[in-house]
Amino acid sequence: MSLKHDIEFKLNGVSRCASVRVDMSALDMLRDVAGLTGTKYGCGEGECGACTILVDGLSLNSCLMFAVDCHGRDVVTIEGLAADAKADALRAAFVEHGAVQCGYCTPGMVMQASHLLATHPDADAEAIKRGIEGNLCRCTGYTKIVEAIASVSRTGKPGARS
Amino acid sequence: MTEIEQYVAPSSLEQAAEYLQRSGEVTILAGGTDLMPQSQGGRLKIKRTLMNIQHIPELKGIAIDGGAIRIGALATITEIMQSELIKKHLPILIEACDHFASDQIRNAATLGGNVCNASPAGDMLVPLLVLDAEVELASKPDGGLTRRRLPLSEFFVGPGKTRRAPSELLAGLRIGLPGAHHYARFFKFGTRPALDIATISIGIAGTLNNGALSSARVAFGAVAPVPMRAPRTEQALEARRLDAATIEAVAGVARDEVTPIDDVRASAWYRKELIHNITKRMLDHVAQA
Ligand SMILES: Cc1cc2nc3c(=O)[nH]c(=O)nc-3n(C[C@H](O)[C@H](O)[C@H](O)COP(=O)(O)OP(=O)(O)OC[C@H]3O[C@@H](n4cnc5c(N)ncnc54)[C@H](O)[C@@H]3O)c2cc1C
Ligand code: FES
Ligand code: FES
Numbered sequence: 001m002s003l004k005h006d007i008e009f010k011l012n013g014v015s016r017c018a019s020v021r022v023d024m025s026a027l028d029m030l031r032d033v034a035g036l037t038g039t040k041y042g043c044g045e046g047e048c049g050a051c052t053i054l055v056d057g058l059s060l061n062s063c064l065m066f067a068v069d070c071h072g073r074d075v076v077t078i079e080g081l082a083a084d085a086k087a088d089a090l091r092a093a094f095v096e097h098g099a100v101q102c103g104y105c106t107p108g109m110v111m112q113a114s115h116l117l118a119t120h121p122d123a124d125a126e127a128i129k130r131g132i133e134g135n136l137c138r139c140t141g142y143t144k145i146v147e148a149i150a151s152v153s154r155t156g157k158p159g160a161r162s
Numbered sequence: 163m164t165e166i167e168q169y170v171a172p173s174s175l176e177q178a179a180e181y182l183q184r185s186g187e188v189t190i191l192a193g194g195t196d197l198m199p200q201s202q203g204g205r206l207k208i209k210r211t212l213m214n215i216q217h218i219p220e221l222k223g224i225a226i227d228g229g230a231i232r233i234g235a236l237a238t239i240t241e242i243m244q245s246e247l248i249k250k251h252l253p254i255l256i257e258a259c260d261h262f263a264s265d266q267i268r269n270a271a272t273l274g275g276n277v278c279n280a281s282p283a284g285d286m287l288v289p290l291l292v293l294d295a296e297v298e299l300a301s302k303p304d305g306g307l308t309r310r311r312l313p314l315s316e317f318f319v320g321p322g323k324t325r326r327a328p329s330e331l332l333a334g335l336r337i338g339l340p341g342a343h344h345y346a347r348f349f350k351f352g353t354r355p356a357l358d359i360a361t362i363s364i365g366i367a368g369t370l371n372n373g374a375l376s377s378a379r380v381a382f383g384a385v386a387p388v389p390m391r392a393p394r395t396e397q398a399l400e401a402r403r404l405d406a407a408t409i410e411a412v413a414g415v416a417r418d419e420v421t422p423i424d425d426v427r428a429s430a431w432y433r434k435e436l437i438h439n440i441t442k443r444m445l446d447h448v449a450q451a
Binding site: 005049068 | 167168171198203216263266269
């Protein structure tokens with residue numbers, strides 16, 4: 001059996017403990033230990049962004065992070081964002097702009113968009129495109145996603161063409 | 163899977179050096195963006211002890227220290243990109259950060275991890291080479307913490323291989339503050355702007371006076387087993403006025419100096435052409451600067 005280690009961290013605002021395998025990824029810990037399956041496994045190697053979470057306010061690929069490294073940190077997943085009124089506008093924008101098709105990329109895309117808007121509240125279409133470079137979507141062709149994010153950015157005009 | 167026997171997360175450099183001194187069987191974890199895919203993909207076996215260095219304050223921060231800028235090994239690509247000191251004194255590093263992977267990876271990836279992973283295509287390595295960066299290695303051989311410095315140009319010995327001893331930790335990088343008229347540019351060639359490993363990369367630096375670079379530095383990425391300084395190209399460039407004939411001659415020397423391989427990203431022939439053409443383009447820019 002692989003070595004386990006106990007960690008204590010904040011998950012979506014609530015303190016919690018977990019016993020995790022030392023070689024486990026934060027993604028596996030969230031899905032299999034914490035039971036939060038909103039965060040998706042796409043590629044497992046940092047290429048697709050489906051597993052994006054916020055750690056101490058920064059967006060990261062949870063598939064590249066060691067679960068043990070969550071110790072002492074503040075982790076927010078899409079479930080946390082779903083309960084956060086500040087993110088209502090962003091979530092509604094994804095729905096209104098048709099930025100969700102199969103939905104597999106959506107949790108990661110929304111997490112990354114919320115980080116982008118937190119750090120660049122004025123992001124224009126160009127900045128939004130650069131901000132979501134690490135998130136792949138096989139369905140939408142990105143246009144509607146960029147429009148959705150632009151509609152809640154301070155400079156964004158609803159429906160603005162990218 | 164590997165049998166990891168111990169997980170440690172020391173809170174000081176001294177403690178970390180002690181773990182390394184006690185056992186050579188330690189795998190160091192920083193951002194994990196190389197370590198996780200390499201260990202999960204079976205390309206790397208985590209040793210008996212996994213040591214997370216993220217809680218060591220001495221490895222953090224970017225500051226001026228005795229005529230040099232010291233970048234702590236744990237500085238992330240995002241932190242470097244946002245640093246006012248780096249923007250002001252070492253803008254070539256910003257160029258390299260800008261096309262590094264994606265926002266999520268830049269938020270996690272550390273400079274120390276990039277240097278110790280020693281990929282021939284590591285994006286920060288070519289700019290650091292032309293800036294004459296030094297690595298600062300810490301260890302605790304006989305009870306006391308000691309540090310040694312080594313030019314980065316002597317640090318790499320092969321893909322993934324460095325002169326860091328198993329008992330040593332990379333504490334940081336040191337870069338002398340550039341003088342007046344310092345010029346330094348980086349170019350990464352890839353097929354898409356994000357999440358791309360360089361097909362080739364080029365760094366050119368020196369002191370620019372009257373259209374000529376002196377103390378010229380040239381380095382290439384992804385064209386040899388290690389990120390390489392190019393002494394023959396540097397010599398061809400040194401203090402020469404950059405007219406069209408000189409630029410063509412230097413680009414020719416560059417093409418002959420590199421020894422790339424064929425792989426999925428490009429053939430050796432194509433890489434040599436890229437080195438020639440992009441060196442030429444970059445020198446045209448120097449001439450116009
Ligand atoms: C999808 C993807 C895209 C990527 N794109 C790029 C890119 O565009 N450009 C690029 O250059 N790289 C890229 N990388 C590679 C990687 O992100 C970088 O090399 C990164 O800088 C590694 O830093 P880290 O902190 O994550 O290192 P880790 O994975 O924690 O460590 C890397 C290696 O260095 C050792 N190490 C780390 N810190 C120290 C230290 N202080 N002392 C001694 N040893 C140490 C570790 O033991 C390990 O062997 C990419 C990786 C992925 C997964
Ligand atoms: S699953 Fe993490 S980036 Fe694809
Ligand atoms: S909506 Fe299907 S992958 Fe993006």
